[in-house]
Amino acid sequence: MNISLAPEVIFLIGTFPFTNTLLVSWVIVAFLTISAIILNKKITAVPRGFQNLVEGSFEGMLSFADNITGDRKRTLEFFPLVATIFFFVLFSNFVELVPGLGSIGFFEEHEGKRVLIPFIRSTSADLNFTLALAIISVVAAQIYGMKHLGFLGHWSKFFVPPWKSPYVIGTFVGFLELISEFAKIISFSFRLFGNIFAGEVLLLVVGFLAPYIAPIPFLFLEIFVGFVQAMVFSVLTLVFLKLATEGHGEAEAAVHA
Numbered sequence: 001m002n003i004s005l006a007p008e009v010i011f012l013i014g015t016f017p018f019t020n021t022l023l024v025s026w027v028i029v030a031f032l033t034i035s036a037i038i039l040n041k042k043i044t045a046v047p048r049g050f051q052n053l054v055e056g057s058f059e060g061m062l063s064f065a066d067n068i069t070g071d072r073k074r075t076l077e078f079f080p081l082v083a084t085i086f087f088f089v090l091f092s093n094f095v096e097l098v099p100g101l102g103s104i105g106f107f108e109e110h111e112g113k114r115v116l117i118p119f120i121r122s123t124s125a126d127l128n129f130t131l132a133l134a135i136i137s138v139v140a141a142q143i144y145g146m147k148h149l150g151f152l153g154h155w156s157k158f159f160v161p162p163w164k165s166p167y168v169i170g171t172f173v174g175f176l177e178l179i180s181e182f183a184k185i186i187s188f189s190f191r192l193f194g195n196i197f198a199g200e201v202l203l204l205v206v207g208f209l210a211p212y213i214a215p216i217p218f219l220f221l222e223i224f225v226g227f228v229q230a231m232v233f234s235v236l237t238l239v240f241l242k243l244a245t246e247g248h249g250e251a252e253a254a255v256h257a
Contacts, residue, residue, distance in 0.1 A: 005197075006126075007019035007020055007021040007022070007121060007125075007126045007128070008020050008117045008118060008121070009117075010023060010117065010119065019121075019126070020117070020118055020119055020120065020121040021121050021122070021123045021125065021126035021128075021129060022123075022126075023119065024092070024095055024120060024121060024122070024123050025092065025123040025129065028088065028091045028092060028095075028123065029088075031091070032087060032088065032091065039051070039054065058083075061079075061083065061086075062075055062076075062079065065078070065079060065082065065238055068235070068238050068239060068242060069238070069242050074242070074245070077144075078144070078238055078241045078242075081140055081237070081241075082234050082235075082237055082238045082241070083234070085133065085136075085137065085233060085234045085237055086230050086231065086233075086234035087230075088133075089124060089133070089192070089229065089230040089233050089234070090226065090227065090230035092122060092123035092124040092129070092196075093122060093124050093196055093225075093226030093227075093229055093230055094223070094226050095120065095121070095122040095123065095124075096122040096125070096196060096199055096200045096203060096222060096226070097203075097219060097222060097223065097226075098120055104118060104119055104120060121200070122196050122197075122200055124192055124193065124196035124197075124229070125193065125196045125197040125200045126193075127189065127190075127193045130188070130189040130190070130192045130193040131185070131189040133188070133189070133192075133233070134184065134185045134186075134188035134189040134192075135185055137184075137188060137233075137236075137237045137240065138181060138182065138184050138185050138188070138240070140237070140241065141181075141237075141240040141241050141243075141244040142154070142181075142244065144241050144244055144245050145244035145245055147245075148244075148245040149245065154244070157174060157177065158174045158175070158177055158178040158181070159174060159178075160173075160174040184240065188233065188236070191229075191232075191233075192229055192233055195225055195229050196225075196226070196229065199218075199221075199222045199225055199226075202218055202222075203215060203218055203219070203222060206218055
């Protein structure tokens with residue numbers, strides 16, 4: 001049994017390392033893309049069967065998002081990004097439940113030892129993936145903020161001139177808010193990575209020590225954790241997008257309402 005914090009390299013493309021988490025991410029992208037294309041071709045005016053289930057699920061997600069944004073128009077604007085993050089993270093998390101995790105692969109010599117390089121590893125257990133997703137989420141919030149408030153309107157929330165703020169409080173608070181914007185990248189990435197990597201290691205260890213009955217309760221636990229982590233990441237992204245598109249006046253009105 002080999003537990004590695006970093007993803008394992010399957011092969012090199014020139015000097016670029018193609019890892020097992022990158023392989024799984026492309027499989028997930030292909031699966032979601034093909035599923036969306038097939039579903040789109042089979043959509044009918046009167047929904048039946050699976051289409052009913054999908055439409056009901058999406059309507060429930062839209063209603064839930066409306067409770068956060070307070071505006072269906074804004075919900076529809078944010079929904080493609082937020083829903084994509086949710087499904088991508090959800091399927092990435094559930095990869096750790098696939099049979100053969102950590103046991104199907106090939107052997108290679110590493111520091112004089114024969115080490116198994118697995119083909120399957122949860123993408124969310126790769127800090128590179130969670131960091132990239134966190135950057136996308138935070139950068140998207142800044143882009144939407146500039147789109148709704150204008151370039152100066154958005155960044156003036158963080159850079160407040162001292163002469164416009166009594167006792168320079170606004171300048172200091174704006175600077176703290178700017179730091180918190182980029183601190184989200186660290187909290188986002190490590191929260192998702194830590195939960196999924198820990199679950200992956202737990203399942204690997206339990207499966208190695210007692211491979212038949214013992215892992216079953218932990219599998220249900222990881223299903224719950226995987227869903228919750230996907231929901232937390234997407235909902236927080238939606239909250240950040242909403243806050244980024246509101247000026248200080250709107251935020252204060254929401255607080256006093």
